[in-house]
Amino acid sequence: MIRKTKPEFIAPYLKDASNFSGGNAEEVIIPESSEELVIFLKNETRPVTIAGAGTGLTASRIPYGGVIVSLERFKEIAIEEERRIRVGPAVTLNELQDYLVATNWFYPPNPTETWASVGGTLATNASGSRSYKYGVTRDYVEEVELVLVDGRKTIVKRGLKIFEPLKLEDGSQISFPEISYQSPKCKNAAGYFVHPGMDWLDLFIGSDGTLGVFTKIVLRLIPCPADFVSGVLFFEDESSCWKLISKIKSFNGEEIAPCSLEYFDHNALEKLMRKHQNIPHHSRAALFFEQDVAELKDYDLVLENWYEFLSEENIMLDDSWFAQGTKDIQKFHDFRHDIPIIINEENSRAGRVKLGTDMAVPDNHFISMMEFYQEILGTSGLDYVMFGHLGDNHLHINLLPGASQMEYALQVYDQIAEQILEWRGTVSAEHGIGKLKKKYFAKMVGAEGLSDLKKIKDCLDPGNRLGVGNIL
Template sequence: MIIKTDNDTIQNYLSDASNLKGISNRVIIPENKDELKQTITQLYNNNDSFVISGAGTGLTGGKVPDNDVIVSIEKLNEIIEINPQKKYVRVQPGITLLQLEEALNKYDLYLPPNPTEKNSSLGGNVANNSSGSRSFKYGPVRNFVTELAIFLPNGEELKLKRGKNFAKKNKMTLMTEENCLINIEFDQIIPPNTKHSGGYFLKSNMDVIDLFIGSEGTLGVIEEITLSLNQKPDKVLGLLIFFDSEKNLLDFTDSIREKSIVNNEIRIDLNNDIAARLIEFFDENSLELLKDKYPQIPLGSKGAIWIEQEYTEKNENEILEKWFEEISLFTSFADSTWVATNENQHNNFKDFRHQLPLTVNEIIVRNKMRKIGTDTAVPTQFFREYYYYVKEMLKVTQLEYVIFGHIGNSHLHANIFPRNESEMKKALEFYELIIQKSIDLGGTVSAEHGIGKIKKKYLKQMIGESGIESMKKIKNILDPKNLLGRGNLFD
């Protein structure tokens, strides 16, 4: 076990990618499962509040301490087992997505949701119920978590397997490895009918494992994760499609989204029609930022859509024909579409996608101000109303911005780049308006980044005082001393 108390050596543990900075005077780094259990038990018995620290890539301050002891999982980073036949992997929580992907590549296996930040930890991904570009087809990480081993805040161990323990209406029972029986009665919280990552999963007759997925380090400490995997498809088609009008882009998105939802239910080898696994959006301002590096972007482009589709070689020609027939109906730039069918071409697409946040960061450094970025999503039937409202409110601010994101899930990131305090005030006013509009349309305040400490007032705005009290009731049963992850999700 490693313990750090020197102020200089613990600085990197005090903040995450949100730049929120906390206070702590001790970091404990367990090097194995037994040390993790020992650490948690001692902290609980000593009434010491503590927070779990993963890779530090979070955007909502979830790992940031508030005079808490920091327990880092960085040394718990082993792959315990890869089973290529049954297509699953067991890992410790500190392993990163990049490390996992590199190990799975040897077996042609992959984790379908594809969370964006490859340096994030798997424990963080499960605690946040993370999503990614392929969540349009495959949903969030929750859908692939089959088993969890968790230390409760008092150090007792809980093992959960999907399909083995269900709530009976609004009552659930947990049995720890130490034979402690825990009875929980809960109030259901109806989540928005959209992509969503915010608050406890509380649903009648739910699988109990889902309570801990997305609980943001407030109910227990993940010590082992089992994930189901997919075999890599024979082929993947990538297309980057440019549009001559915003309306045509939105019409195209509606068309391919509807077709893909239907056709993604068909086995890949039997499908010869449009079936996107991801549908991503770049607005006109995003393309403007990238045009110096990518001069082949057509002049006059009002936006772009990036898609990928899994297929087999035998139906490649038919699928390409279907896509270009569809594209030609909605843009005069059909002949300028970028195509990727091999690894090098797909890597070029990834470079294009990653160049945008790099360029955004250059602007932030230049302006010497933090950006303001939304993570809201709405039900698809209200997406156009939401999108045009966002554009209109951005126009009112007269600030520099880009919009990009997961348009297949009706989920976009509007990023504003203030240059001074006056512009920051306008940007924050815009943010509040977009949060309220998303709620009014039945959407979410957090589609993939979670709530943490930064967004908890917006979670309350979305689910109300009664929803917060429903979560607190669960928290009080599993952590009656309120020592683990204080200040995450609610006060």
Template sequence: MALGWKRLVKTNNFGYHFVHQFRAVSQISYTRPSKNASFSKLSSEDISYLKRVVTPRGVVEEKEALEPFNTDWIGKYKGNSSIVLKPSSTDQVSKILQYCYEKKLPIVPQGGNTGLVGGSVPVFDEIILNLGNMNRIRDFDNKSGIVTCEAGVVLESLSNFVSEQGYTFPLDLGAKGSCQIGGNLATNAGGTRFLRYGSLHGSTLGLEVVLSNGKVLNMLSSLRKDNTGYHLPHLFIGSEGTLGIITAASICCPKKCRSVHTALLGVDSFDKVTELLVRCKDEVGEILSAFEFMDRNAVELATKLLSHVRDPFSESFPFYVLIETSGSNEHHDMEKLEKFLEYCYSGDLISDAVLAQDQSQMNQLWTLRESMPEAVNRSGKHIFKYDLSIPLEHFYTLVTEMRSRLVEYPCHVVSWGHIGDCNLHLNISSSESNESLSKLIEPYVYEWTCSHGGSISAEHGVGRVKSKYLPMSKDMEAIEWMKQLKQLFDPVGILNPYKIFSQREE
């Protein structure tokens, strides 16, 4: 190649797998809401009935086996449920809910339990209803790319399945090896392909949902267009299991692209990162499928703490941008990407760049990006995770502000994110518990974000963590209507209680 900067990087081929790790760390103090006194206590009679519904295969009761279901991924939130039900059909889910509705027994719906806002674990002793056994692909239409599957299908399996049929699943995220499509839908997951394929509200054609009273709402559809009445599925997408339990979905997948390229760019200022984004959308245009951002601190943390993660550059840069293109013509795509990189290089927008030459190198670049959450998890006992939408002009200012603000504390302030969608993942980790540190961080991060026109949750949801900050991002009138919808769909309040809406605290 004539372009001197196009470096060949030799790597081993390794696939990244999201490791479900429960760390033996002390809990950061958090307030717990008051327990809802109207709920019943699970009796032995209830347990017998529920066990009959799901058969022995669908029950977890042993203390140790319950632990991973009761604990969230970062080990921050822990519930105390004594039973996990794993139904294997919509009918079983329906029977469980009908019973719990009548008996006033609260339920936490759970997918892969990879959420980061404490939404998928109990607060007290709610029954855990894990959808993992409902993992069948019900239908796939090879002409339209529409897949209908159950809620418990693991995202990576679903993605591989549609890929084998010549299609691309429109959602991809680091937790793909564990998270389930039902949980993705319930939390309106975003991820790295959002930039190209948009939100699940755009790609989901229909849902099957079991309501709190056990009735099955069949809204499955295999039609791209259907304007008959209100578009109910959207109510459940992103409602975090508080309005109904998603048991199946039909999703429209775009055609798989024949040609995929991945590049990593080293950049010396944040202004250049934003200029790169604008220019990349212009030059690479319709084939741009990811534009991901990492700062130096994040990259250094990952390469230091995780042996399988490598930085392909020999020197380090203040910022890194991972670009992916996906198109139908290898030659055209490469020409566009090279032209763009050439422009960047000649305009001094980038300090260095590597272009993956094979699948192994692509994996290496994506592994670097996707290992960030795990790296942070290992970097300290106390972790503060923020998933913010921030307008581009203010995107990185918060990170530098937090570094100044916390300069006296021994902690890591690292960031990465889907900058193409203005989605920043700010992470702060510390080895020592320190109340004054906590107070410097929260609610400042949320206040700063809202005062700069952002959102306190771009893609992770509200769960338990952010419920008290919800009014910062939503109009009070809108919150009132959300509560009315909750009351309408779940009048007894058994579905994922204590989540989204703030509660009176103990």
């Protein structure tokens, strides 16, 4: 086991992609195996924070003290049997996808940042562009080896329900507390996942590093699609793009059945134009779509369906882009990935901080949400960019206030959160709450909800030592 105590060696672990500063830790522990981790935790009394790859956006891996445990040595990767792969939590999504290239298997969750570790994606229940069809990380986790902060270890398998006790290797048991809290019904990554009759596994996934440490992970795979029909559509006005989403949804997954529907508003396009000069200059919005094709023989039919459908709609069809092969598909993914990257780079250069939203609403409020965003942002006088997962009613608004506008931008953020909650939406649909969104989460679940969630935390970590400061 490696122990790092020099401040210059600890410093890299006190960062993630959120720009949060102010964390500190006494040391970083790097175990080589679960056994080493168990021994360490059994003898430890300080607060413990788990480090993944540091691509998180909520400062959830950054501690206010105690020790950081980094699982960076947990890199095993092996196909277990058909449809299952065993990975160490430190395996990155890049490494997982590269490994799968030589197989006929596919891991659908596609959170844009491929340097994220699989362990981190479980802790945040990451989703991304393909969640519209394929769902979120939770849907692909079959089994984990889990270590509690007191060093007790267990294997948690899909199918173990919360009305049964969670049995630990030392013979002890934990029962799920009696609570009335339930998670919202829209896409959601805020707080613990709670649904009646759910699996224990679902509780640990998305728990922001506060309930247990994932040391081994078994993921479910699906057969690899033969290809993707994919394009970037441009629109002269934003509302034509929004209306198209409602029409696509009305197909109910038949004929037109995309897995990704990703939005770019006019401000996002303006930023992207600096790198992608071929964006049509008079476009006000764009939609990246892709539909997986199970067998190559169906490709032409799927493409024809899309052309036929789109030719009737209010789209700048001649100016839109359609993939001609896998290179183009990758280019479209890079195009999508470029937007947060460009914003982060511009902010670093300008010494500016962004306020990023991650909110979603149930389907029936989709158009109202878009109109509300247009109104409140258009009249705010703030620089902003809007992009994200339109198919899931889940957008990322990046408010980009100047130094003197920060307080005002926070007020705008508050107003947005208030409206989203009125529609029974969520303040975090994929990044989690971490340390940065607790105020909004508290509003979302109320005092009773918080007290219920605290009961869950108490039964797994009564000393409140794991991931201190996240969520609650």
